[in-house]
Amino acid sequence: MARAAPPPVPATPTPFRAERMGGPDGAVEWWGDPLTDAEVIGRLQNEDDVVVRGPSWRGNRDEARRVTVLAFGGCEEDSPHGGPMSLPHFHPDGRFPKSTYFLTRFPRRMLGNGNRQNRRRG
């Protein structure tokens, strides 16, 4: 059966609802419509995750930092950990609450994996 192509990357860095999937590969699932700043802040302060998708690593990183600072007043950046599909992310300063903000892109090597990948839910 043909696999659906991943949705196109937004033209500018755009935040979406996200959730870390269980398992050792660190994959992240995202879904829904783009979020406004207010929605991002509410979600992060509620300890839920957000993923930024966009055309460039730098742009995604800058946007992730911007909204994390908006939500918490400061941030700390962490490199990927926990598996081949894990993503770099931001924590609030002091790591509490433990909301995590992911940056993302679709690395080429992940696109051919039909089972586990950073993907859109649904």
Add this chain to the structure above:
Amino acid sequence: MKYFTPDLLAECRSLDPEVAEAAAAKWQRRAAAYRKRLQEIHHRLPLGVRRLMRSITLHDAYLLTTNLAKERGRPQFFLSFKLADGDGRAGVQLRYDMVKPLKVVLHEGTAAAGTILFALYDEFDVSEDGTLTHSILMTGGVETRVRFTNLLVTLFTRVVAPGRGRSNIKELAEMAAS
């Protein structure tokens, strides 16, 4: 730490995008190299290590206690953490049967006394003589290096840590020196 070094982490966090992007690519290569190394040594890792790697991540885990003991004359080292994302597991205790003294490396020279210690990245390795090493890099540039023969992992369903709020880095360093 051989792969996820504090220097590289600092570069990944750089505000200079040129530095950060190059470091991120390097980090991905290091992560791939570490996964390859783990595959190579997997058969030499004791059950406790494999269980730890399979069941939880220490990333963002809050260091609760470090304890030394002697059981029938053999040194044991205990670490306990409150887990950030444990899938119903609130915490973990690691009990190492040590073969060499604990090492504590302060990568930033002197970490601030008030630094709260969270685990950032950890690595396992096996030397030629079969000695296992577990290195854990924590906030404040604090790294513990435990050389051991066996690891017992106890998962907690609930963790209460009254009176916590300071890092005790000095006491940890003193433990390594004792």
